Amino acid sequence: MVPLLAIPAVLALENGRFFPGRIFGATGTSLGEVVFQTGMTGYQETLTDPSYRGQIVVQTATQIGNTGWNDEDGESSAIQVAGYVVRDPSRAVPHWRSVRPLEAELVRQGVVGLAGVDTRSLTRHLREHGVMRAGVFSGDALADPAGMTAAVLNGPAMTGAELASRVSTRRPYVYPAAGPRRFRVAVVDLGLKTGTLRMLAALGVESHVLPDATGADGLLATEPDGVLLSNGPGDPAAMDHVVALTRSVLERRLPLFGICFGNQILGRALGRDTYKMRYSHRGINVPVVDAADGRVAITSHNHGFAVRGEPGERFETPYGPAVVSHHCPNDGTVEGLRCLEVPAFSVQYHPEAAAGPHDASALFSAFVGSLRPGGRR
Incomplete structure (x- = not known):
């Protein structure tokens, strides 16, 4: 396994698994329940859906971001997810309604994200073990792998949560x-x-x-x-x-x-x-x-x-x-x-x-x- 210090960002699960990637959005730490979303379209509506409050969303669609971000399609006034995990962010944003790239909006709203993740493997893992607490970590937090797992285990559970x-x-x-x-x-x-x-x-x-x-x-x-x-x-x-x-x-x-x-x-x-x-x-x-x-x-x-x-x-x-x-x-x-x-x-x-x-x-x-x-x- 590649040492975590050599990885720009990581998703840490409460069962001890780590899924490495690179920073996509803001740098920092975010805790929540990790869930997978199977929609091929509609990532802006997903990100702004208040039902995703407290959750780290994994997009199973291979590429995300090719329609950018506009100021009309939000389902609320802000991004609601606790964190965001994708495999392949689009390198181009050709859509005529886009006003800024998706990553720029994640940075603007301080949403910690992760790209380059093997989302197929991650989704299969969640299908086998069930959704669970997790954390997206980038920056200084990567220096302490044990601390990341401890932070996830101390994070809030969804059962009993009044959100x-x-x-x-x-x-x-x-x-x-x-x-x-x-x-x-x-x-x-x-x-x-x-x-x-x-x-x-x-x-x-x-x-x-x-x-x-x-x-x-x-x-x-x-x-x-x-x-x-x-x-x-x-x-x-x-x-x-x-x-x-x-x-x-x-x-x-x-x-x-x-x-x-x-x-x-x-x-x-x-x-x-x-x-x-x-x-x-x-x-x-x-x-x-x-x-x-x-x-x-x-x-x-x-x-x-x-x-x-x-x-x-x-x-x-x-x-x-x-x-x-x-x-x-x-x-x-x-x-x-x-x-x-x-x-x-x-x-x-x-x-x-x-x-x-x-x-x-x-x-x-x-x-x-x-x-x-x-x-x-």
């Missing part, structure tokens, strides 16, 4: 409808992506975006026609306050739509357990089966936790019966829930398709179709 409050809006704001307003929706920001607001706006929805700590009174003060629980990072078991808010929405029979983290929150509000997955779903080509008709959609995913349940399962809740409406045929993971007596449903994937396929975009129309003009409670 939504770190990415949620600090104060409420309104995202207007594109054209005449048809409905008003309270959006609970648990790590919201801008694409969700754009999809709602296109359907005539005025979104009142609320901090994750908002209580029932604050939510009802917006006089919503419906409620949306957004995507977000961390462990849903650490979000009891949002689960309680969700139960208050269900009790009032307000139409509710949960996306990704919101699916896990709805699951817990309905009395289901959640669990940490071995290596998660992160990519834009994940198949999902609709239990109602057997149709398959190719969908965008970013989640490391899931709701316990079986494909097509019907179960009782305090709000009447509900069903596991969708599942992943690859591993049986619950991908959606639907209540049968209250107007509430959720999916584990990202129907706003930023980035990703548009197979599931009709879910926004289904949610808007459940809203009642002037029917606020």
Whole structure:
């Protein structure tokens, strides 16, 4: 093995493995949970997705960066990942929308990254051993290999992590409808992506975006026609306050739509357990089966936790019966829930398709179709 002192940068895993590379982005140290993302496109949306808070993202696509960075496609106001690992950064940025190279943006925002890594080997390692704590190290930290491993082992675990409050809006704001307003929706920001607001706006929805700590009174003060629980990072078991808010929405029979983290929150509000997955779903080509008709959609995913349940399962809740409406045929993971007596449903994937396929975009129309003009409670 090449001595670490001779290597410009390294990814250190909690099980003692080291993956060498070179600096890509800022120099320094960053700790987080290392996960792999299988999307061939959409790295800017990946980097700015708040659901990746606290995670070191490994891109399995061989080359990253050929479309550069622009100021329009971000899913939040900043890069959210804890660190970034790629194999081959593009040497040219020919795309007409690019305003700066990807690495320049990583440096500008202080994101510690690593390039030249054998990402195929790393991904196979994570598939075998599961995602785990890790650290990206460059600069002076390389002088102490044992210290790097110790730092990783002392780093925060994802199980039990409450991260939504770190990415949620600090104060409420309104995202207007594109054209005449048809409905008003309270959006609970648990790590919201801008694409969700754009999809709602296109359907005539005025979104009142609320901090994750908002209580029932604050939510009802917006006089919503419906409620949306957004995507977000961390462990849903650490979000009891949002689960309680969700139960208050269900009790009032307000139409509710949960996306990704919101699916896990709805699951817990309905009395289901959640669990940490071995290596998660992160990519834009994940198949999902609709239990109602057997149709398959190719969908965008970013989640490391899931709701316990079986494909097509019907179960009782305090709000009447509900069903596991969708599942992943690859591993049986619950991908959606639907209540049968209250107007509430959720999916584990990202129907706003930023980035990703548009197979599931009709879910926004289904949610808007459940809203009642002037029917606020």
